[in-house]
Amino acid sequence: MPTVEELARRVDALEARLRAAEDVQAIHRLKARYAQLVDARYQRRGGVVDRTRLEAAAGDIALLFTPDGIWDGGTGLGVCNGREEIFRRMCEPTLSFSWHFFLKPHIEVDGDRAHGSWDILSPCTTGEGRAMWMAGVEDDQYVRTDGVWLHEHMKLDVVFMAPHDRGWAKRPPV
Numbered sequence: 042m043p044t045v046e047e048l049a050r051r052v053d054a055l056e057a058r059l060r061a062a063e064d065v066q067a068i069h070r071l072k073a074r075y076a077q078l079v080d081a082r083y084q085r086r087g088g089v090v091d092r093t094r095l096e097a098a099a100g101d102i103a104l105l106f107t108p109d110g111i112w113d114g115g116t117g118l119g120v121c122n123g124r125e126e127i128f129r130r131m132c133e134p135t136l137s138f139s140w141h142f143f144l145k146p147h148i149e150v151d152g153d154r155a156h157g158s159w160d161i162l163s164p165c166t167t168g169e170g171r172a173m174w175m176a177g178v179e180d181d182q183y184v185r186t187d188g189v190w191l192h193e194h195m196k197l198d199v200v201f202m203a204p205h206d207r208g209w210a211k212r213p214p215v
Contacts (some may be wrong), residue, residue: 064150067190068157068183071105075192076141078102082131087138087166099131104193107184113196138166143179153185162195164205172205 043051070071081098084090092130103124106112112121118135120129143159163175182194 044097055096061150064155064185064190065148066183068148068150070153071084071183071190071192072143072146072159072181074158075102075105077145078105079131080140082140083133083136089134089137095134099128102131105127106195107186110192111196112192113194115199116196117199117202118197135168136165137168138139139172140165155183155185155190157183160210173202174205174209175202176200176209 045053055077055169063151078091078098078101082095089095090180106124106127109123110127112127112130114120114130119130140163142162144162147159148155155178159179159181160178161175161179165173165175167173177197177199180196180198181192183190183194203211
């Protein structure tokens with residue numbers, strides 16, 4: 042029969058495992074919300090939504106970051122520092138359509154901080170109407186603030202951006 046101390050240690054260990062699992066799930070929901078909002082800037086059949094809906098989505102995206110959070114889209118999309126810059130950048134879509142799929146998450150939680158790596162696949166349409174495939178990796182740093190997980194730093198590394206009709210085998214360099 043286990044002692045009270047042994048049972049207390051087991052309960053503590055179970056609580057720690059449960060907390061870690063809940064943290065990972067919260068980060069999954071954060072990333073899913075980000076994808077939903079980024080894609081909400083476009084109409085489902087293509088085209089940017091009206092300015093009111095665009096600004097609402099951009100504002101909600103910015104709130105998924107810490108006040109001094111960094112959104113790094115790489116050389117093609119630029120870097121934004123802080124919620125105001127992120128809001129302004131999200132109000133200026135470079136595409137006329139996108140649909141983000143975040144895959145193969147790898148999330149490491151360490152107390153109130155976490156790191157995540159996600160593969161991204163995004164069919165998209167350029168502003169000129171060209172259907173494209175974009176694939177890459179997003180490396181994220183997260184922080185729990187007042188009990189809520191937020192992006193502290195998000196960095197996109199594009200692996201390829203290729204015309205859908207030609208594929209990625211004969212792609213121009215990124």
